[in-house]
Amino acid sequence: METFIQQIVNGLVMGSMYALIALGYTMVYGILSLINFAHGEVVMIGAMVTITCINLVSSIAPGLPGSLVFTAGLLMAIPITMVLGFSIERIAYRPLRKAPRLTPLITAIGVSITLQQVAMLIWGRSPRSFPAIFGEDAPHKLFNLDVSITNIQITIIVLAILLMAGLLIMVEKTKLGRAMRATSQNPEVAGLMGVNINTIISMTFVLGSALGAVAGALYAANYSRADAYIGFMIGLKAFTAAVLGGIGNLAGAVLGGIALGLIESVGAGYIGPLTNGFLGSHYQDIFAFAVLILVLVFRPSGLLGERVAERA
Amino acid sequence: MTEPLLEIQGIHKRFGGLHALNDVSLSIKRGEIYGLIGPNGAGKTTLFNVLTGLYQPDEGKFTFNGKDLFRQKPHVVVGSGIARTFQNIRLFANMTAKENVMVGRHVRSGAGVFGAVFRPPAAKREEAAIHARAQELLDYVGIAARHNELARNLSYGDQRRLEIARALATDPTLLALDEPAAGMNPKETDDLKKLMEKIRKDGVTILLIEHDVKLMMGLCDRIAVLDYGKKIAEGVPEVVKNDPRVIEAYLGVAPE
Amino acid sequence: MSSFDSMKQSRTGALVGFALMAVALVLLPVLFGKGLGNTWVRNLDFAMLYIMLALGLNIVVGYAGLLDLGYIAFYAVGAYLYALLNSPHLVPLLQGTGLEWILGPSIWIVIPLAALVAGSFGVMLGSPTLKLRGDYLAIVTLGFGEIIRIFMNNLNHPVNLTNGPRGITLIEPITLFGHSLGKPLHLFGLEIPPLYQYYYLFLALTMFIVFVSIRLQDSRIGRAWVAIREDEIAANAMGINTRNVKLLAFAMGASFGGVAGCLFSSLQGFISPESFGLMESIIVLSMVVLGGMGHIPGVILGAVILVFVPEALRDVINPLQNALIDRKIISGKIIDPEVVRMLMFGLALIFVMLLRPEGLWPSKRRRAELHPKTDDIARQEKDSVADAERNHD
Numbered sequence: 025m026e027t028f029i030q031q032i033v034n035g036l037v038m039g040s041m042y043a044l045i046a047l048g049y050t051m052v053y054g055i056l057s058l059i060n061f062a063h064g065e066v067v068m069i070g071a072m073v074t075i076t077c078i079n080l081v082s083s084i085a086p087g088l089p090g091s092l093v094f095t096a097g098l099l100m101a102i103p104i105t106m107v108l109g110f111s112i113e114r115i116a117y118r119p120l121r122k123a124p125r126l127t128p129l130i131t132a133i134g135v136s137i138t139l140q141q142v143a144m145l146i147w148g149r150s151p152r153s154f155p156a157i158f159g160e161d162a163p164h165k166l167f168n169l170d171v172s173i174t175n176i177q178i179t180i181i182v183l184a185i186l187l188m189a190g191l192l193i194m195v196e197k198t199k200l201g202r203a204m205r206a207t208s209q210n211p212e213v214a215g216l217m218g219v220n221i222n223t224i225i226s227m228t229f230v231l232g233s234a235l236g237a238v239a240g241a242l243y244a245a246n247y248s249r250a251d252a253y254i255g256f257m258i259g260l261k262a263f264t265a266a267v268l269g270g271i272g273n274l275a276g277a278v279l280g281g282i283a284l285g286l287i288e289s290v291g292a293g294y295i296g297p298l299t300n301g302f303l304g305s306h307y308q309d310i311f312a313f314a315v316l317i318l319v320l321v322f323r324p325s326g327l328l329g330e331r332v333a334e335r336a
Numbered sequence: 337m338t339e340p341l342l343e344i345q346g347i348h349k350r351f352g353g354l355h356a357l358n359d360v361s362l363s364i365k366r367g368e369i370y371g372l373i374g375p376n377g378a379g380k381t382t383l384f385n386v387l388t389g390l391y392q393p394d395e396g397k398f399t400f401n402g403k404d405l406f407r408q409k410p411h412v413v414v415g416s417g418i419a420r421t422f423q424n425i426r427l428f429a430n431m432t433a434k435e436n437v438m439v440g441r442h443v444r445s446g447a448g449v450f451g452a453v454f455r456p457p458a459a460k461r462e463e464a465a466i467h468a469r470a471q472e473l474l475d476y477v478g479i480a481a482r483h484n485e486l487a488r489n490l491s492y493g494d495q496r497r498l499e500i501a502r503a504l505a506t507d508p509t510l511l512a513l514d515e516p517a518a519g520m521n522p523k524e525t526d527d528l529k530k531l532m533e534k535i536r537k538d539g540v541t542i543l544l545i546e547h548d549v550k551l552m553m554g555l556c557d558r559i560a561v562l563d564y565g566k567k568i569a570e571g572v573p574e575v576v577k578n579d580p581r582v583i584e585a586y587l588g589v590a591p592e
Numbered sequence: 593m594s595s596f597d598s599m600k601q602s603r604t605g606a607l608v609g610f611a612l613m614a615v616a617l618v619l620l621p622v623l624f625g626k627g628l629g630n631t632w633v634r635n636l637d638f639a640m641l642y643i644m645l646a647l648g649l650n651i652v653v654g655y656a657g658l659l660d661l662g663y664i665a666f667y668a669v670g671a672y673l674y675a676l677l678n679s680p681h682l683v684p685l686l687q688g689t690g691l692e693w694i695l696g697p698s699i700w701i702v703i704p705l706a707a708l709v710a711g712s713f714g715v716m717l718g719s720p721t722l723k724l725r726g727d728y729l730a731i732v733t734l735g736f737g738e739i740i741r742i743f744m745n746n747l748n749h750p751v752n753l754t755n756g757p758r759g760i761t762l763i764e765p766i767t768l769f770g771h772s773l774g775k776p777l778h779l780f781g782l783e784i785p786p787l788y789q790y791y792y793l794f795l796a797l798t799m800f801i802v803f804v805s806i807r808l809q810d811s812r813i814g815r816a817w818v819a820i821r822e823d824e825i826a827a828n829a830m831g832i833n834t835r836n837v838k839l840l841a842f843a844m845g846a847s848f849g850g851v852a853g854c855l856f857s858s859l860q861g862f863i864s865p866e867s868f869g870l871m872e873s874i875i876v877l878s879m880v881v882l883g884g885m886g887h888i889p890g891v892i893l894g895a896v897i898l899v900f901v902p903e904a905l906r907d908v909i910n911p912l913q914n915a916l917i918d919r920k921i922i923s924g925k926i927i928d929p930e931v932v933r934m935l936m937f938g939l940a941l942i943f944v945m946l947l948r949p950e951g952l953w954p955s956k957r958r959r960a961e962l963h964p965k966t967d968d969i970a971r972q973e974k975d976s977v978a979d980a981e982r983n984h985d
Contacts, residue, residue, distance in 0.1 A: 134941025141935040313735035414831030428822035443831030452811030
């Protein structure tokens, strides 16, 4: 039982990060019907830049409290990924908006590889460790059980909830949010109603990248390291989460992220016993793919997505 | 009494809350030109899609040429002898005119990978026959000279003709044409009418959707009228034309 | 497509051209070996492997329009099949089962078998994806590719089938007419080293695959593939069983990959899951896209460029960097040529799509498609795509 609760906790932590990234996928998909394949690499760049910035801040002003250093690092990383997200859209997607569907997907793959290789040129192949700015992050015992949770993990969950709530409020209540919703419903009509579609699309990429940067920084903090390769896997899983929740649907992305985190964590814990030791926990990564395939084959609209009725 | 070629009974098709086809029954006789008219959104194209297997009806009966085609896949429907064209032309835009028609022969030929790669005599003969038949059909609809042109570069009228040739390539018993005269000038429409009469003379039954009422009245042997997914009238053109329900459906008022 | 008449007229010319090309292809490894060293003969071998892969993926992506991002899985299937049957790895497992006879089969059996097994994998992985729209299909095939790699990495337990991340070693070279390609061949007083022998074998198989590709393209099946790519709904309404025809594309493409995998395995003598990652799938895709999707000469060109240029860069970059560092012009660490290579692939994908989406050497048809003559036609096409999506159940 305690193992089970521990897995739920771990699943929630992973799930919160997936959810933050999945929001980036789902926002872009909602507006452009495009899988922004490069989003995972934006997350990776966010993680790497945060590590570098934290090192920089620590060396300039040693002795600052960990949370302040982390915030400073994040505040430097977020604008960089925002610019990155903005540029990706301008360079690789905007000129191809009228092209056949697969064309922007291929450029997205190109962007993804390019970013990965650039990261390798800057930071090298081997992982960069996340500086120990939080001191010794001793795990807390939860409910006096043998279930532990670290400060970083608590931070992840809290920060993710705050950001997601903020985004949902922004989309529901602000003028920008309304314009975004209008554009995703029908870009042409939104354009006729005076919404500057290009600005909205850029804003979508910028916002998604900012959330991605935060997720990347949290990921690096949670695993105490990051490297140029993390973007692919985490991006793919977050995309799975977005599809699971119903792509294009913000609440769906959050739900899908958390659900995928839980499935992975619990699944990895029980796959061994369930298969009599034939498959071990190193098959963890298979869950995301299996979920992705099952959802797409049996319920392509996802958990919260609307079923698109066929029309004549 | 001759068996009808195509017979549907009690066909229903719903899209969510929309009851697109409500208990539609009709039968088409061998060798006739059967027209389908109705105001926009009456369910004509939906019925078309049901008859050609693109949509699966929710309930009802569908027999064609003595064969049960209820809820069959399009390729089975085509194999049984129903071919169609589309309201908004759907050619293979980047294939040549001739290749488009050759694709239509797919269902009447059988060469597999082995035949394609090693070209045994049978496969060679089949391929030659496909080429010959395609050229013949292009000639039949009157665009033989343009066989090597990409479909996208053909004029609108020629694209319509090419779509008919492609459908004829499947050797249909029933040819279903969805608004073939849409967007045509009177001269083109007249040519099209002649083409359809020629096709019928050559033994192919025709099912036709068209907005051009004048064309329909002059061409069709019988006409069915759909409104809000229901068949409200059926019969020879003169009778249908004067049916009060038809006039109401079109004009919104009942005649005095 | 040219008409029969003009083909007959140019037949003599074509024959002369073919003869010249044949001589050039036979002499190529000698030129490369003497001029550039044996590494380049090896690069030539790899160029052949990648041509086979690219032609296989071309059937799936270029003809049928299905963006498969997990294509390398079939290469892996072929490679592991050959490796398992031609290395001591399975010996302890098979001992006493009476199945030892399956080891060391003749190449005449193992290559068709690889095509068959990889083709079956193609059908297996293809069938659940067929109902998906293009971009979803890409992601799902990518997932499948990764799943296969994860299994290769982990199937060393509880039964050691793949030897996990350490891979399979001591793979026997191909034996042809009783002669092992791992040993020099003495013919007419000439000594032909193994790398050259492999080249000739690979060349022969590449020619065969090119032949199969051309024949398929000009057939009932090839037309059905293109029709599906152009307009799936219309293809279906014209009586094409789109499901089966798509599966056939997956199977054919996969079988080419399986054959290439077999050859790769025997040339290397060692394989591990590392050789079959997503990046490899993307490299092969880059070849198809760069050369010109759906156009056989273009795809071959794409493969050759993307094998040779990075190798040439490797020959240039390292010495150049060393020279610059020696002269203190730049300082610091050497840039990994592998990174430069991948960076090139990434940039190639972006800029080819932006500037020349039809590829370097496209078919006429593709060029027309991507450069519509009028906006009107482009709009029409967009409408039909929207329709296809709406009508697709």
